[in-house]
Amino acid sequence: MSKIPTHYPVKYKCGHTAKRDLSKVPPSRRAQAAQSDFFATKAGKDGDGMVCPRCFAESREHDRDAFLNQLMLDTEAFEEEHHLPSLEGTEKMVTSGLITSARRDRYSVLDEILRNETTDTDTILTAARSLTWAGWWATNLGYKTRTQLDYGPEEYVELITDGAAEEAKRDARDTTDRITSENPHDWNPDADPQ
Numbered sequence: 001m002s003k004i005p006t007h008y009p010v011k012y013k014c015g016h017t018a019k020r021d022l023s024k025v026p027p028s029r030r031a032q033a034a035q036s037d038f039f040a041t042k043a044g045k046d047g048d049g050m051v052c053p054r055c056f057a058e059s060r061e062h063d064r065d066a067f068l069n070q071l072m073l074d075t076e077a078f079e080e081e082h083h084l085p086s087l088e089g090t091e092k093m094v095t096s097g098l099i100t101s102a103r104r105d106r107y108s109v110l111d112e113i114l115r116n117e118t119t120d121t122d123t124i125l126t127a128a129r130s131l132t133w134a135g136w137w138a139t140n141l142g143y144k145t146r147t148q149l150d151y152g153p154e155e156y157v158e159l160i161t162d163g164a165a166e167e168a169k170r171d172a173r174d175t176t177d178r179i180t181s182e183n184p185h186d187w188n189p190d191a192d193p194q
Helices: 027-035 053-081 091-096 098-115 121-130 134-141 143-148 153-173
Strands: 007-011 017-021
Touching: 053 098, 091 098, 098 121, 098 134, 098 143, 098 153, 121 153, 134 143, 134 153
Parallel strands: none
Antiparallel strands: 007 017
16 A cells, blocks of 8 residues: 555635545645645635635525525515415415425516516506416416526416416306316325214
């Protein structure tokens, strides 16, 4: 076994040090590589370099949480400003966060549409107010759907007006409440029959 080390310390700007595996570097150049600016310090000159992977993951999670919190505050303000009704869904939709996600989707889509000066704001908002089922927003205009299909304001307007028209048709022919059970075959044999 060789006495030439294969792992050398790397210092990051956060102050942490980690061992770096340089076994793929030829032994004759390993010590020189370990002393190079790239391997010796990821802190960079004047501390403007990289943080360690652990600190990076922690800061990224914090940034994500801050972004989602701000987005939810913007969503609530938008809903209040435009008098949008709360979204409905099953208990499972509430606990899984689908309703919260659908609220963010609705905000993102409507905000983009309303920034376009050529759209009829009142018509779009009226149509959006009639779409209170969270599943509709998540299915038709969820983030993943919008990005994969490369939707833009024209497609959003078309989907919202079509969805509102379908909702009006459903309301006209069916006056009963929407079934909110996740499983229509879910029953409890011990429950009293009604």
